[in-house]
Amino acid sequence: MASPLGSPLSAGQRRTGAGGLAPSPSSARKDPSVEQQLTVALRIRPINEAELEETAAIIAHRVGDQMVVLMDPSEDSDDILRANRSREKTFIFDVVFDHKATQEEVYVSTTKNLVEGVISGYNATIFAYGPTGAGKTYTMLGTDCDPGIYIRTLNDLFKAIEATSDNMDYTVSMSYLEIYNEVIRDLLNPSSGFLDLREDARGSIQIAGITEVSTTNAPEIMQLLTKGNKERTQEPTAANKTSSRSHAVLQVTVKQKSRVKNINEEVRVGRLFMVDLAGSERAAQTRNRGKRMKEGAHINRSLLALGNCISALSEKGGSRAQYVNFRDSKLTRLLKDSLGGNSRTVMIAHISPASIYFEESRTTLIYAYRAKNIKTRVKRNLLNVSYHIAQYTSIISDLRREIEGLKAKIENQEKEKSAVSSGLRDVQGRAGSRCWSCQGSISICCASS
Numbered sequence: 001m002a003s004p005l006g007s008p009l010s011a012g013q014r015r016t017g018a019g020g021l022a023p024s025p026s027s028a029r030k031d032p033s034v035e036q037q038l039t040v041a042l043r044i045r046p047i048n049e050a051e052l053e054e055t056a057a058i059i060a061h062r063v064g065d066q067m068v069v070l071m072d073p074s075e076d077s078d079d080i081l082r083a084n085r086s087r088e089k090t091f092i093f094d095v096v097f098d099h100k101a102t103q104e105e106v107y108v109s110t111t112k113n114l115v116e117g118v119i120s121g122y123n124a125t126i127f128a129y130g131p132t133g134a135g136k137t138y139t140m141l142g143t144d145c146d147p148g149i150y151i152r153t154l155n156d157l158f159k160a161i162e163a164t165s166d167n168m169d170y171t172v173s174m175s176y177l178e179i180y181n182e183v184i185r186d187l188l189n190p191s192s193g194f195l196d197l198r199e200d201a202r203g204s205i206q207i208a209g210i211t212e213v214s215t216t217n218a219p220e221i222m223q224l225l226t227k228g229n230k231e232r233t234q235e236p237t238a239a240n241k242t243s244s245r246s247h248a249v250l251q252v253t254v255k256q257k258s259r260v261k262n263i264n265e266e267v268r269v270g271r272l273f274m275v276d277l278a279g280s281e282r283a284a285q286t287r288n289r290g291k292r293m294k295e296g297a298h299i300n301r302s303l304l305a306l307g308n309c310i311s312a313l314s315e316k317g318g319s320r321a322q323y324v325n326f327r328d329s330k331l332t333r334l335l336k337d338s339l340g341g342n343s344r345t346v347m348i349a350h351i352s353p354a355s356i357y358f359e360e361s362r363t364t365l366i367y368a369y370r371a372k373n374i375k376t377r378v379k380r381n382l383l384n385v386s387y388h389i390a391q392y393t394s395i396i397s398d399l400r401r402e403i404e405g406l407k408a409k410i411e412n413q414e415k416e417k418s419a420v421s422s423g424l425r426d427v428q429g430r431a432g433s434r435c436w437s438c439q440g441s442i443s444i445c446c447a448s449s
């Protein structure tokens, strides 16, 4: 049951196709960058029992083909200021899912079209946004019987690879991290401590020391993902029994190379980011104390930084030159390319249908609506001859250094040997004998190296 606010579209249709900007064959040859607007979807989850008990009204309704979020001002009669303000607001999104939308419908209308691009060298990002308990993890991870975007995307990705593997060679690798209390943890190798973000010469963000695991099929990635999820910080709060206390980022990198030898030895590198953000929360609503409260403060601070970047970027997109401060949080540094650089990006905003979450829903809708103005510049990532030359040059200099080191070692051993044969003893007082351990001549045995 997917429909946009505004004119009707059925599930699977969208105003701006995330994959709809796949370059034509001629533009693919030149690989120009193409401006693309963020695709923004809204998902309204079903009401739950606790909300039914507590809530005065369900605020999300379907009126004809349109999804309408309504709140009767009479419910809030004490809030005169608010009641006097005009409360009607129209938000138009690329696609809207109500409580009946299936996981498959959400996947097909938001993400499926990105897969072909990723295997042929384009970056893509899908991120779930919204307050705590609104359904982000449900959309991204889903359940065993009804998997979410992660597994559906990975299945399609490997199917697309399989379909073209007669002509192309692929390598696929993945990494999985969380940002918890403003530090980055490797979910595939949690004992590695906190990781650093670094910017490379081209301005792309890299995570120093992150584990990248090569993989050849979706079940393998899912196994790694399940392993990583066990390490992800999740705790019950008053608002959500399984609240994610961290932002989780799954990155899948696909390298594609033609089997037909060509002079450029071109390799296309597509990166797919799938991000399950932690949810913003009101301290009063979550009734958090101590550790939970500190986590909540970090979550809110980083989401505020994300909101500020969205606001600045949306104004930039609308022609006013704005400074965008990505450096305010690890989350915004990591999402820099997804929001303001080279990526086809889809935001799936989430809200609860219950009126007790009216404020959270309103804020989410405002930011999601702003995000629609953000434009990225999408360009295929090509590694060609010059890239390979740079790689070989660096390998050659490493080998040169190694050779110099070995030469110096041999020279030392020669000197030692001649000292022994001229009657001198080594530091352990042995001369001309055989080593008890490796049986080598004392001058070249294991103990002397």
Ligand SMILES: Nc1ncnc2c1ncn2[C@@H]1O[C@H](COP(=O)(O)OP(=O)(O)OP(=O)(O)O)[C@@H](O)[C@H]1O
Pocket (backbone or CB within 6 Å): 044, 045, 046, 099, 130, 131, 132, 133, 134, 135, 136, 137, 138, 139, 240, 242, 243, 244, 245, 277, 278, 279, 280, 350
């Ligand atoms: N579309 C849906 N259909 C059925 N159940 C849903 C749906 N969306 C969410 N839920 C249920 O609502 C609860 C909260 O969802 P979820 O944990 O995905 O929220 P969240 O936004 O990730 O929260 P947090 O930010 O606290 O991690 C879960 O029990 C989940 O199973």
